[in-house]
Amino acid sequence: MSRFAPDVHVLTTAGQVTLWHARTGRHVPLSEELLGEVLRWTPGLLPPPDLAPLARRLDELHLLRESVPVNVGALIPCRSRLVLTLPDVPALWMPDPAVRTPGGHAWRELVLTPGRLALWRACNGSRTVAQAATTAGLPLVDAVEFLRELTSPGAQAIQLRERPVTRRDPSLERLVAPARGAAPRPAGQYGALGETTLGAYHHSGITDGATHFDDRETTIAHAFGVPHPALGGQRYGERLFDVLDGRGYVRRDAPIVEVGPGDGELGAAFLSRVGGPVDYLRIDASPELLRTQRGRMPGTREILGTATSLPLADRSVGLLVSNEVIADLSAVPYDPSRAADGAAAEVEARLRRYRIPPHEGPALYNLGAWLFLEEIARVLAPGGVAWLSEFGGLDELPEETTQLDHPEVSIHFGHLVVIARALGLRARVEPLADFLRADLGAQQLARHSYEGLRARMRAEGRHLAARAYTPESLALPWPVEGLQWVPLSDPGAGPLLTRFMALTIERE
Ligand SMILES: C[S@@+](CC[C@H](N)C(=O)[O-])C[C@H]1O[C@@H](n2cnc3c(N)ncnc32)[C@H](O)[C@@H]1O
Numbered sequence: 193m194s195r196f197a198p199d200v201h202v203l204t205t206a207g208q209v210t211l212w213h214a215r216t217g218r219h220v221p222l223s224e225e226l227l228g229e230v231l232r233w234t235p236g237l238l239p240p241p242d243l244a245p246l247a248r249r250l251d252e253l254h255l256l257r258e259s260v261p262v263n264v265g266a267l268i269p270c271r272s273r274l275v276l277t278l279p280d281v282p283a284l285w286m287p288d289p290a291v292r293t294p295g296g297h298a299w300r301e302l303v304l305t306p307g308r309l310a311l312w313r314a315c316n317g318s319r320t321v322a323q324a325a326t327t328a329g330l331p332l333v334d335a336v337e338f339l340r341e342l343t344s345p346g347a348q349a350i351q352l353r354e355r356p357v358t359r360r361d362p363s364l365e366r367l368v369a370p371a372r373g374a375a376p377r378p379a380g381q382y383g384a385l386g387e388t389t390l391g392a393y394h395h396s397g398i399t400d401g402a403t404h405f406d407d408r409e410t411t412i413a414h415a416f417g418v419p420h421p422a423l424g425g426q427r428y429g430e431r432l433f434d435v436l437d438g439r440g441y442v443r444r445d446a447p448i449v450e451v452g453p454g455d456g457e458l459g460a461a462f463l464s465r466v467g468g469p470v471d472y473l474r475i476d477a478s479p480e481l482l483r484t485q486r487g488r489m490p491g492t493r494e495i496l497g498t499a500t501s502l503p504l505a506d507r508s509v510g511l512l513v514s515n516e517v518i519a520d521l522s523a524v525p526y527d528p529s530r531a532a533d534g535a536a537a538e539v540e541a542r543l544r545r546y547r548i549p550p551h552e553g554p555a556l557y558n559l560g561a562w563l564f565l566e567e568i569a570r571v572l573a574p575g576g577v578a579w580l581s582e583f584g585g586l587d588e589l590p591e592e593t594t595q596l597d598h599p600e601v602s603i604h605f606g607h608l609v610v611i612a613r614a615l616g617l618r619a620r621v622e623p624l625a626d627f628l629r630a631d632l633g634a635q636q637l638a639r640h641s642y643e644g645l646r647a648r649m650r651a652e653g654r655h656l657a658a659r660a661y662t663p664e665s666l667a668l669p670w671p672v673e674g675l676q677w678v679p680l681s682d683p684g685a686g687p688l689l690t691r692f693m694a695l696t697i698e699r700e
Contacts, residue, residue: 521560
């Protein structure tokens with residue numbers, strides 16, 4: 193006989209066990225060891241002392257065989273914040289916990305009768321099941337049957353609680369689901385030493401410049417490519433221009449160079465603020481993106497080239513901007529206790545040259561970003577400035593991301609500052625949000641709501657750009673209920689702004 197109450201499922205995902213009550217949707221995560229201890233504890237006897245707190249919790253949630261059975265009618269249905277309501281269908285639009293996709297989860301539609309829609313709406317987090325059924329005009333037995341579908345591990349759309357939810361509860365914003373696997377990646381993105389090598393990816397792997405930053409990777413500049421209250425109603429490129437210009441960094445008498453302009457949105461917004469003719473040169477490793485930029489930025493020059501060997505004359509550049517590019521440049525594994533060759537030998541030589549103590553043991557080093565810095569030191573004109581942004585930290589070891597279709601590696605900005613100073617430049621690192629004077633309390637559409645809308649639009653053959661939407665800027669072809677709005681410090685459609693740093697380099 194099971195140790196647990198009827199309707200309790202033991203789910204195992206990625207080495208983590210979850211006890212799930214299918215009638216309430218309440219659940220408790222456990223390690224396999226703890227589960228073993230619970231299974232060894234004989235029903236009817238007191239639990240061993242170190243198991244007592246967990247035993248109390250399991251009992252409170254009616255999960256044990258000897259627990260009091262659930263009285264569903266008296267419990268309070270609390271809706272998952274992931275689920276959207278499509279009143280026109282009418283249907284719930286919900287993520288499928290069992291199906292992971294590169295973008296999150298598969299989403300599915302659960303068509304509702306008018307009575308069930310009314311019940312779903314009546315579940316306001318404080319009414320009991322019985323009260324919600326009365327409000328919706330649905331017989332209690334029908335309400336209970338519907339809720340049973342929503343509390344199952346396969347739906348995870350409702351939790352039945354003893355008390356109303358009084359504050360944000362993370363368990364209503366996530367699914368108990370298998371871990372997301374690494375994104376599938378084409379071959380050829382690593383060299384013989386394991387260093388990242390994205391030349392081929394950028395040259396021919398980017399095939400749709402118009403949607404690349406919605407569907408395959410989203411940058412901060414792209415998410416804020418539309419006016420946003422966090423930036424005082426400006427677009428990212430406009431705000432960047434204003435801050436750089438405010439600090440006296442924008443010179444009109446020498447070329448402005450943008451390295452890796454992506455889809456050109458940042459540059460186009462930047463140029464809209466320059467207010468006069470200027471020599472703007474775009475350098476990019478992707479022919480497809482250069483084409484996309486050309487469409488957005490007529491009258492600018494372009495060169496297919498690489499950041500680590502800039503096709504520019506010495507001391508010729510007044511301002512160089514490179515937003516979210518350096519994590520794409522080669523990162524190289526190096527271990528000071530082993531003989532180094534190839535790119536690792538280049539890392540070793542530079543660690544010595546710039547007097548950077550190596551990390552004890554194997555680590556990744558941002559060699560490509562260092563080479564770019566050396567090039568910047570060569571091409572900046574006297575009084576010139578380079579501005580770079582990327583995700584990373586002042587002293588965190590570089591780490592590779594796994595969620596994209598190509599490897600990007602976070603930046604150790606402390607190393608960049610040491611190298612820039614050794615190259616005779618002034619260097620300053622600030623959190624990107626501070627640099628842009630961004631209001632982190634401003635609202636944006638939560639990432640899970642964005643994922644749901646994007647999946648729905650895709651199901652209809654439509655495209656939803658990956659933007660930091662506000663209630664004012666989100667335009668949808670149909671009504672939807674249940675969208676969540678969160679501050680910029682929480683995940684939205686794009687990357688987390690708070691993960692990014694800005695590096696300003698000046699040649700005196
Ligand atoms: C993550 S995207 C950033 C795009 C844009 N700056 C933005 O913030 O939205 C990286 C950009 O850098 C370009 N890029 C990557 N490696 C490069 C390299 N070695 N030299 C020049 N451009 C490169 C890519 O083609 C792309 O335009």
